[in-house]
Every structure is written in C-alpha cells, then in structure tokens.
Amino acid sequence: MTITMPKPDERVLAERDSFLLALAGLVPAENLIADRVGLKAYECDALSAYRTLPLAVVLPETTAEVSDVLRLCLDHDVKVVPRGSGTGLSGGALPLEDGVLLGLGKFNRILEVDYDNRCATVQPGVTNLSISQAVSVAGFYYAPDPSSQIACSIGGNVAENSGGVHCLKYGVTTNNILGLEIVLMNGDVVRIGGKHMDSDGYDLLGILTGSEGLLGVITEVTVRILPKPSSVGALLLGFNDLAEAGDCVARIIADGIIPAGLEMMDKPAVHATEDYCKAGYPLDVEALLICELDGPEAEVEELSGRVEAIARDCAATTVRRATSEEERQRFWLGRKSAFPAVGKISPDYYCIDGTIPRGRLSEVLKRMRELSKRHGLGVVNVFHAGDGNLHPLIMYDAARDGDLEKTEALAADILTLCVEVGGVLSGEHGIGVEKRDLMGTMFNEDDLKQQQRVKCAFDPDGLLNPGKVFPILHRCAELGHMHVHKGELPFPDLPRF
Numbered sequence: 001m002t003i004t005m006p007k008p009d010e011r012v013l014a015e016r017d018s019f020l021l022a023l024a025g026l027v028p029a030e031n032l033i034a035d036r037v038g039l040k041a042y043e044c045d046a047l048s049a050y051r052t053l054p055l056a057v058v059l060p061e062t063t064a065e066v067s068d069v070l071r072l073c074l075d076h077d078v079k080v081v082p083r084g085s086g087t088g089l090s091g092g093a094l095p096l097e098d099g100v101l102l103g104l105g106k107f108n109r110i111l112e113v114d115y116d117n118r119c120a121t122v123q124p125g126v127t128n129l130s131i132s133q134a135v136s137v138a139g140f141y142y143a144p145d146p147s148s149q150i151a152c153s154i155g156g157n158v159a160e161n162s163g164g165v166h167c168l169k170y171g172v173t174t175n176n177i178l179g180l181e182i183v184l185m186n187g188d189v190v191r192i193g194g195k196h197m198d199s200d201g202y203d204l205l206g207i208l209t210g211s212e213g214l215l216g217v218i219t220e221v222t223v224r225i226l227p228k229p230s231s232v233g234a235l236l237l238g239f240n241d242l243a244e245a246g247d248c249v250a251r252i253i254a255d256g257i258i259p260a261g262l263e264m265m266d267k268p269a270v271h272a273t274e275d276y277c278k279a280g281y282p283l284d285v286e287a288l289l290i291c292e293l294d295g296p297e298a299e300v301e302e303l304s305g306r307v308e309a310i311a312r313d314c315a316a317t318t319v320r321r322a323t324s325e326e327e328r329q330r331f332w333l334g335r336k337s338a339f340p341a342v343g344k345i346s347p348d349y350y351c352i353d354g355t356i357p358r359g360r361l362s363e364v365l366k367r368m369r370e371l372s373k374r375h376g377l378g379v380v381n382v383f384h385a386g387d388g389n390l391h392p393l394i395m396y397d398a399a400r401d402g403d404l405e406k407t408e409a410l411a412a413d414i415l416t417l418c419v420e421v422g423g424v425l426s427g428e429h430g431i432g433v434e435k436r437d438l439m440g441t442m443f444n445e446d447d448l449k450q451q452q453r454v455k456c457a458f459d460p461d462g463l464l465n466p467g468k469v470f471p472i473l474h475r476c477a478e479l480g481h482m483h484v485h486k487g488e489l490p491f492p493d494l495p496r497f
Helices: 010-024 036-042 063-075 128-138 154-160 204-208 242-254 267-277 297-313 325-336 338-345 358-375 403-420 436-441 445-458
Strands: 056-058 079-083 099-103 110-114 119-122 177-183 189-193 217-224 231-239 261-266 287-295 318-321 348-351 379-383 392-396 472-474 481-483
Touching: 010 056, 010 063, 036 056, 063 079, 063 099, 063 177, 063 217, 079 154, 079 217, 110 128, 119 128, 128 154, 154 217, 177 204, 189 204, 231 242, 231 297, 231 325, 242 261, 242 287, 242 297, 242 358, 261 267, 261 325, 267 287, 267 325, 267 338, 267 379, 287 297, 287 325, 297 318, 325 338, 338 348, 338 379, 338 392, 348 403, 358 379, 358 403, 392 403, 403 436
Parallel strands: 056 099, 079 099
Antiparallel strands: 110 119, 119 217, 177 189, 177 217, 231 287, 231 318, 261 287, 261 379, 348 392, 379 392, 472 481
C-alpha cells in the first residue's frame, strides 16, 4: 500500500529557510549546525530517555554573538534552549523541534583568577574540575564537586544549582558564586553581582541560580575559591541495617559535627562498585557511610574520634579510618564510580534526585524498597546522606516493552514520597521535563503563578526554554492558562502566555 504524505507548508519552509539564512550571518559557518546527522549529537542531555532533534544548533563564541542570536530569535518568534555540557539529568537541555539549541561549549576560558579577593571569573563552558585544577598550584580549589565534575560545565552548574559530595559543609553552587553576566531574550547584556561578597537590593543572583535556562543565557560566572584545608581525614563505616546507618547520620549532625562530606551507599551499590573498581569496601554490610572531615589537624583528629564513637554506638560493624591519602582516595573511588558501576550491571538506569529531612532517611529507604518490589524494578541507592539528597538509580531495560513506563512510574512514586515526608523534588538535578508534572505535589496553583511571574519579568514572550519546570504555563497578561505537554503548546495560533 502506498501512503501519500502531506506536503510541508511552503510558507513555513520559506520562513524556516529565511531564518536559518539570517542565523548563518551571525556566527562562523562551522558554528551553525542544521543537518540531521550533526543535530543528532544534541538530541538529548544525560536524561537520554527523551530525544528530540532541534531546528538548529548554534555554537557562539562571544557574548555579542549570543546577544545577536537571541535578538534574531525574538524577532522571528523562535524558541531557544540553552545548553552546557549536556550532563544534566532532568531533561533541562532537551531541545525543541521548532527551536534553536544554543550550545555554550566554546565559552571555555578562565578569564581571571584573583587570589586577593579569593575568586575566579570564568566562561560558562569551563568544566567544574578545571577551575580547581587551575588554582590548585596556589593552594586553592572550587568547593562544589558533582560526580560529573570532570565533564559538567560551570554554566550548567549555575543553571541547576548543582551540589556534590562536599556541599554539606561548603554549600551548593548558589553559596559559591559571586557574580554573573547574562544575556536576556531581547539581547540585553546584564551583569549581576561581582567580586564583592554581598550586594544591596533584591537577590537576583539567587533567582538566576537554579533557574534552568528559563530567565537568561549565562555568558560569564565569578566563582568563590577557597584555600585547601590543611588536613583531611576520612572514615569508612559499615552497618548491618539501613536504619542504623540513617541514625548514625542524624547523630553525627546532632552532635554539632559538620563533615566536609557524608555519603551513603546501600548493599547493591557497595557490591556493584566493588566489582567495578576494587575500592576495598566490606561486602557484608547493608549500608556504608563515607565520612570526610577537614580543617586543622588537631580538629580532624578530635572529630574523627567522635564520629568513630557515634558509629560504634549505632552498632557499626566496620569502622575504618584512612591511614594515608591513597587510602582516602580509594574510599572515594567507589563512591565516584557508582554510576558507571551500575551501568555495568544493568542495560539502562534512570537516576533521579530528591531531598528529604535527615531524620526520615531510614523510613524513606525502607519504603523505597517496598516501591521497588511493587513496580518490579531494582533500585540502587547512592546519595548525599548528610543533607538528605537522595540519588536512587532505577535499573531497567529500555529494549523491553513497558520498562521505561514502569521506571517513570516508580520514579514518580519515589519523588512523591520525598515531598510527603517533608522534602523537595530536587536537590541539585533540577526539574526540567523529568519532574515538571510533579510540581503540583509540592506547590499549589498560587505558588506556581508567583514563580511564573518572575519568568515573565525576564522573558515576557516565553521563548527561553519553554516546556520546562512548569506543568501549567500562564500568559503573562493573566488571560488564562494552557497545559504544556512534551514541550509543545496546544493552539499554536494563540499567544504563548
């Protein structure tokens, strides 16, 4: 049977070609990608369950080019999705078929290091780890350290307010940046903050950090750098019961001890990572804690002893203190290798994040096991126990019919559980498209309207990263509302807001 496909609208094709021709005049030819093969590399971020080919990919090299591209897109009513390194896990950089994907990978220079003011000014495409490497020779480092720090970009870290294993003591991204340069959708270049510690007026820096590309495009970041601690120690603590490990976490914090890092892995995670990288973990435990302490040597020694005593009082079966820097690094090797380790034992996995009160850790982990059995999918838990930021890895097979849908349902149940016990939908991965339709579990309609009014103040036409974060998109003129499904608006003839 022959199927006759409808012919594309000639007017639409002409408008598309005219727009792409204008776009080609703004950046070097090699920085504009519009062919199908080239676009495939940008069809998703690390949340690879969802894929879309963008209309075009633009790779600007200067702030002026970003400004020109955004202004052109505004004039032609074309949507824009900013993208960093593509390591995001919530679909925040998922492109749109009728939108331009703006890749900031060529913004990859460290512009200035100012040791007197303990800060560095970098472009958004600079990787997280390279900042610490650049200032290490002078005894400094950049504190937030996501597991993907070797690849993730600082611009993406700002967009998602990323954390890492050391965020318990030193804070997430918002606590470690001082200034931003952003380009608004109309092409205006705006500077917020700077090298100074605090600014008068509204906390616009706080609003932009974690805004997921909905408010502006980041073109420069001033980060806080810290002196390396004079001494660092680490302990490996094993428990025969998840509840005992959870109680130990709560006891450590309640005792006034703020570790540099306090991470937990459950038994499946321990076994997967030990098979993968031979970190020397005990295999006879149900839960493993890694506790890192830093500061003056006497302080580290004192706190290490107190943590050991708390762990033993919580029935720890393994209490091991790193006796060398090499051993400390091995403790962390397993934790940092957890994601690829799970990738080795499962065809696919789906990583989510939610944050809960520390005191509910053992309860939530127990209920997650029940949910795992109910949905028939395995879950491996590796997470920032000190601040209650969970990272369940749901194991599934994308090639098996229905597995992805079951995975999404289990993920939704886990995240709903996090909110139910007093937590939030995300600790550092962001909302993106992954958690967008769960926002109603945490916010009511008035809450969401107020947040969207901030969006309207920065981007009144709704062209920056539409379809992300908000399950209901309101017109800025408050003329009603419409539902966004898979990044597409119904009734495209109506105004976007």
